[in-house]
Amino acid sequence: MTVSTRIAIIAIGDPDRHDDGVPRAVLSRLRERAIERPLPPGTLLAACDPDPARLIRLWENTELAVVLEAARARPSHPGRIYRLELDTAALWRAGTMRPHGLGEAVNVGRALGRLPGHLVAYAVDGADTSLGQGLSEPVAATVGHLAVCVEAEITRHRAAIAQDLADRARPGRTGRAPSASRGS
Numbered sequence: 063m064t065v066s067t068r069i070a071i072i073a074i075g076d077p078d079r080h081d082d083g084v085p086r087a088v089l090s091r092l093r094e095r096a097i098e099r100p101l102p103p104g105t106l107l108a109a110c111d112p113d114p115a116r117l118i119r120l121w122e123n124t125e126l127a128v129v130l131e132a133a134r135a136r137p138s139h140p141g142r143i144y145r146l147e148l149d150t151a152a153l154w155r156a157g158t159m160r161p162h163g164l165g166e167a168v169n170v171g172r173a174l175g176r177l178p179g180h181l182v183a184y185a186v187d188g189a190d191t192s193l194g195q196g197l198s199e200p201v202a203a204t205v206g207h208l209a210v211c212v213e214a215e216i217t218r219h220r221a222a223i224a225q226d227l228a229d230r231a232r233p234g235r236t237g238r239a240p241s242a243s244r245g246s
Contacts, residue, residue, distance in 0.1 A: 069105040070124045074112050074131045081188030081201045085130035091209040112163025118171045126219045127178035133185035140189035141200030148181035
C-alpha cells in the first residue's frame with residue numbers, strides 16, 4: 063500500500079553562530095542520505111529563521127512537521143538531544159528552546175487553527191553560539207544520529223498512517239481515530 067503524506071522538516075538556526083548551525087547541518091546530511099534513500103514524495107526540507115509566521119507557513123497543511131533547533135539548556139550539556147512533541151505537557155521547556163521561535167509559532171498556530179497534524183521538535187544543546195562558522199565537537203557528533211532520528215520519525219508517521227488506512231478498509235470496521243502521538 064502506498065501512503066501519500068506531506069511532511070516538512072524545518073531547520074531553525076543561524077549557521078554563522080557556530081552551534082546554532084546544527085539544524086542546517088542535519089538538513090544537509092538528510093539531503094546527502096536522500097541520494098541513496100529518497101525521502102517520501104511531498105517531503106519539504108527547509109531552513110528558516112525563528113519567525114513564527116514563516117514557521118506556520120512551512121508547516122501549514124502538513125501531516126508531520128519535524129522542527130530542528132539549537133538548544134540553550136541550563137545547565138548546559140553540549141551535544142544532548144531533546145525530543146519534544148506537540149502533545150506532550152510542554153512543547154518547549156524554559157531555557158531549552160527559544161520561546162520566541164517554535165513556542166510562539168505553536169501558540170499562534172493553535173489560535174489560528176494552523177498547526178500540523180503532528181509536530182515533533184528536536185533540539186541539540188550547543189556549546190558555542192558566538193559569531194563564526196563550524197560546529198563544536200560534541201554538537202558535530204550529533205548530526206548523523208539526528209538525521210537517523212528524523213528518518214525514523216518519517217517512517218513511524220507513515221506506518222501509523224498506513225495502519226489507520228488498513229484499519230478503516232477492513233469490512234465491518236469503522237476504523238480508529240488517528241493517534242495524536244506516534245513517537246517514543
